[in-house]
Amino acid sequence: MPRITETPKATLARLRERIGRLRPPGVLYSTYEHRLLAELDPKKLPHHVAVMADGNRRWARLNAPGQPLAAGYRAGARKLQEFVGWCAEAGIGLVTLWVLSTDNLRRADEEELGSLLEVIARLVDDLADSGRCRVQLVGALDLLPADTAARLRAAEERSNADAATHVNIAISYGGRHELRDAVRSLLAEQAERGVGIAELAQTLEMDHIADHLYTAGQPDPDLVIRTSGEQRMSGFLIWQSVHSEFYFCEALWPDFRKVDFVRALRAYAQRERRFGR
Numbered sequence: 001m002p003r004i005t006e007t008p009k010a011t012l013a014r015l016r017e018r019i020g021r022l023r024p025p026g027v028l029y030s031t032y033e034h035r036l037l038a039e040l041d042p043k044k045l046p047h048h049v050a051v052m053a054d055g056n057r058r059w060a061r062l063n064a065p066g067q068p069l070a071a072g073y074r075a076g077a078r079k080l081q082e083f084v085g086w087c088a089e090a091g092i093g094l095v096t097l098w099v100l101s102t103d104n105l106r107r108a109d110e111e112e113l114g115s116l117l118e119v120i121a122r123l124v125d126d127l128a129d130s131g132r133c134r135v136q137l138v139g140a141l142d143l144l145p146a147d148t149a150a151r152l153r154a155a156e157e158r159s160n161a162d163a164a165t166h167v168n169i170a171i172s173y174g175g176r177h178e179l180r181d182a183v184r185s186l187l188a189e190q191a192e193r194g195v196g197i198a199e200l201a202q203t204l205e206m207d208h209i210a211d212h213l214y215t216a217g218q219p220d221p222d223l224v225i226r227t228s229g230e231q232r233m234s235g236f237l238i239w240q241s242v243h244s245e246f247y248f249c250e251a252l253w254p255d256f257r258k259v260d261f262v263r264a265l266r267a268y269a270q271r272e273r274r275f276g277r
Contacts, residue, residue, distance in 0.1 A: 036262040042091060044269035046222030049087055050096035050168075050244075052236055053080060055228030055252030063254075070115035075254035077123040084133060086261050088165045095167050096138065096221060098236055099123070102174035105143055117148050124152055124169055128159035134166045135159035138214040139173035140181065168215065175235035182212035215240060223268045225261075227253045243275045 053076055060072025080097055087095045099120050108116065128135045135156050141149040152171065186208055190200050210216065220240040224233075229250045233241065247264040249256060 033259045033262055036259065036266060037090065040090075040262070040265055040269055045090060045265060046092060046245075046268055048094040048096070048219050048221045048223075049092050050098070050221040050224045050237060050241070051080075051083060052098050052224070052226040052230075052234070053083075053253040053256075054226055054230055056254060058228065059252040059254045062252075068115060069112055070119060072254065073116050073119040077119050079254050079256060080123060081126060082258070083256075083261065084127065084165065084167055086258055088132065090265065093165055094218060095165065096170055096215075096237070097167065098170040098173060100139075100171045100173070101234070101236075102140065102143065102172060102177050103234075105172060117144070120169075120171060121148055121151050121155075124155045127167055127169075128155040131160050132163055132165060133159065134161050134163045136166065136168050138168045138170045140177050141172060143172045166218075168218075170214075170236075173214075173236075175233075175238035178214050179209075179239060181214070182209050185212040210239070213239060220244065222273075223247060223264065225249065225264050227251055227256050243273070245271055245273065 056072035056076035057069050058072075059075060060067065060069045063075075064071035080099070083097070084095055100116065104116075105113070124135060124137075127133055137152055137156050141152065144152075152169075187197075187200070189212075215237075220242070221237060221244045223246075224237070224241055224244045225247045226233075227249045229248070231248045233246075237244075245268050247267055249260055249264065251257070251260055
């Protein structure tokens with residue numbers, strides 16, 4: 001019989017199959033992730049990364065049919081803890097996680113909201129008790145149930161203030177609410193000093209408002225990541241993100257992988273930041 005010559009494409013496919021048996025996909029991804037991360041220039045990495053962890057409900061409907069939507073929230077919370085670890089590994093010292101918007105508070109029914117708040121409170125407890133990060137609450141906590149707000153504040157207080165990683169938890173957060181609260185705080189401060197509205201109107205500068213934001217004193221986010229394929233900001237950090245770079249990913253949040261994160265960092269490092277110039 002004539003000898004059948006294998007095509008280069010078939011040879012490559014056969015080699016890939018053999019490698020796959022020797023090195024599972026998880027190992028391959030880990031190797032790929034480490035290679036990508038090692039190739040990044042530390043000087044070009046963001047100092048502050050914010051994430052809109054979107055797609056938990058859709059993930060639950062696709063991956064846990066028949067189960068409560070809390071299954072998606074729990075999977076999302078586990079991914080948020082992983083994400084904080086990835087940022088720490090990359091040397092990113094400031095992370096903002098948007099876990100609950102003011103719109104979510106209005107739309108969710110009581111049972112679903114209760115489950116979501118419990119998942120968030122447990123996430124904040126775990127981050128605080130890990131000792132690896134400082135937790136700061138960012139949002140209108142007065143809109144939350146009193147017992148939940150108290151539990152969150154207690155976790156914030158006991159987190160490690162000296163940790164290298166600072167994690168903002170944006171809960172009950174809305175950009176318009178933040179600006180409203182900043183203006184209210186500014187007006188109250190100026191009133192205590194005896195400054196009238198007319199005088200304030202003549203002297204008001206942008207820095208005066210920035211000093212009363214939830215994130216006052218922090219650098220603005222360099223990179224904002226949003227998952228689930230949505231390409232809008234939905235009011236997230238609308239003041240702080242004016243010069244941020246954005247990275248949109250199709251993956252639902254619980255499916256967001258470390259390799260996706262590293263690709264976001266690589267995309268950021270390749271951009272030329274102009275800061276409005």
